[in-house]
Structures are given as C-alpha cells and as structure tokens.
Amino acid sequence: MNSHDLNKFAMGTLIAILGVIGFNLLSESIFHQAPLEANAYPIDTSAVASASVADVAVEEGPSIAELLQTADIEKGMSVFRKCAACHTTENGGANKIGPNLWNVVGRDVATNGTFNYSDAMLAQEGGWSFDLLNRYLTKPKDAIPGNKMVFAGLKKGSDRANVMMYLRSLSDAPMELPTMAAVEEVMEEATEAVEAAPEAM
Ligand code: HEC
Numbered sequence: 047m048n049s050h051d052l053n054k055f056a057m058g059t060l061i062a063i064l065g066v067i068g069f070n071l072l073s074e075s076i077f078h079q080a081p082l083e084a085n086a087y088p089i090d091t092s093a094v095a096s097a098s099v100a101d102v103a104v105e106e107g108p109s110i111a112e113l114l115q116t117a118d119i120e121k122g123m124s125v126f127r128k129c130a131a132c133h134t135t136e137n138g139g140a141n142k143i144g145p146n147l148w149n150v151v152g153r154d155v156a157t158n159g160t161f162n163y164s165d166a167m168l169a170q171e172g173g174w175s176f177d178l179l180n181r182y183l184t185k186p187k188d189a190i191p192g193n194k195m196v197f198a199g200l201k202k203g204s205d206r207a208n209v210m211m212y213l214r215s216l217s218d219a220p221m222e223l224p225t226m227a228a229v230e231e232v233m234e235e236a237t238e239a240v241e242a243a244p245e246a247m
Contacts, residue, residue, distance in 0.1 A: 110180040111224040113207035122212025125205045129197075135216050144195060150174055151214045152221035166192030176224055179210055 126135070132144035139146040145161035155170040155178075156163040170190050172178065181189040183206045185199040200206045214220045 108203060110176050110203075110207065110210075111226060113203045114176065114211065114223055115226055117204070117207035117211035119208075119212050119215050121204075122208035122210070125200070125209040126212055128200075129209070132195075132197075137216075147213060147216060149217045151176075151179065151210070151217065164192060164194040166190055167194070176210060176221075179213070180206055183209065 129144075129147075132142050134140055134142060134146045135148060136146075137148045139148060141158070141161045145158040145163070150158075151174055154173045156167040167190060170193075178189070183200050186193060186195045186197050200209065214223075
C-alpha cells in the first residue's frame, strides 16, 4: 500500500465513521422521541479493541475454558493412568513419588502438608487454577522450572482438559468451571466488527 492508497484508505475510514455516526443520529431522531440523556451517542470502540484480542486467542488455539466445555471425567480417568504410578487420588491417600491429589484443584500450590515438595514448587505462588494446571500439565519443567515432577507433559489439549475434569471431581466441593460467556462475548464482538467493515468502506 503506497501513501496515496493510505490516504484514500484513511479518508474512506473517516467518511465511513462519519456516515455511521450520522446515520445513528438520524435514526435516533426519527425513531426515538424521548428526551436525550447524556452520552446518547457514545462511539463504541470496544469491538475494535476486542477484535485484536480475539485474533491472538485464535492463534493460540482453543482456550482451556473452551476445552473444558467438552471435557469428560471418564476419559480423564483413563488419561490419569499415566499419573497413577506417582499419584494417589482418594481422600487421605498416601503420597507416592508425588503427592496425593485429593482436592488439589483450586488449592494453593504445594500445600499437601505430608509431602516433601521441591523448593521450586514451594516458591510457586497462588493456587491450582485451571489455567496454571493447564500450563503445568502441558510441560511441567517449563511451567515451574526446577520442580521435581518427572513427566514430559500431555501434548493434547483434550487430554489435559479431560484429566483436569477428573482432578476437579476429587473434592467434596469441586471448583467452578470457567464460563464460556466471556469467550463468546469477545468472539461475537469480533465477528460484528468484521461484518461491519465491508459495509462501512
Ligand atoms: C514420575 C512421577 C510423576 C508422574 C508420572 C506425574 N507426577 Fe505429578 N508430581 C510428581 C511429583 C514428584 C510432584 C511434586 C513436584 C515438586 O515438588 O517439585 C508432582 C506434583 C503434581 C501436582 C502438584 C500437587 C500439589 O500438591 O501442589 C499436580 C497437580 C500433579 N503432579 C499432577 C499430575 C498429573 C495430572 C499427572 C499425569 C498427567 C502427573 N502429575 C504425573 C510426580 C509425578
């Protein structure tokens, strides 16, 4: 795109924006007789901002919130066979090479009082959110460098989601799942922004 084209593009965008504002003003005055409140015609830039957020999200593949929507406890139990050599799951179960995992989802990291954690694990702040678990189970040694869980990781997002769904069930009060509402809102705004673009040009 040369500078001439760029100017045309800028003009086109400006005209389009003025057009949209003008149309809104016009239709408001025709169809809406009520007295105007302050900020009756806010220029909504949220769709534009969200569109770029959505681009990033799409490039990274489905979010863990999306993956969890279709996750399955039964499948998670079979994925967990890879973990069972080192972890027990029942309430009050013994530690093996790794700590017992009852009630681990949502709990602060490295707080099973009976297990001897690595310093790296003890230094990890916060709790086992689905997001942190997702990163840890993808590649333990990258997510928490220096931790002593000798496990390559689960490459498939669906395996991680299924096993997290199973881990979540190991509790008397399972942690709430992340909702899709937030994800959908961003996707809708992005779609609207894309659909509106050709009309405005
Ligand atoms: C070879 C043994 C081994 C395997 C296999 C293994 N883990 Fe671990 N896991 C550990 C060890 C050891 C730790 C403690 C790490 C530390 O203290 O640095 C740990 C820690 C954890 C923690 C943190 C627990 C806490 O109390 O904060 C979770 C969650 C976890 N493992 C889940 C899994 C899952 C899920 C799998 C299977 C996909 C798995 N692990 C496979 C050995 C293993």
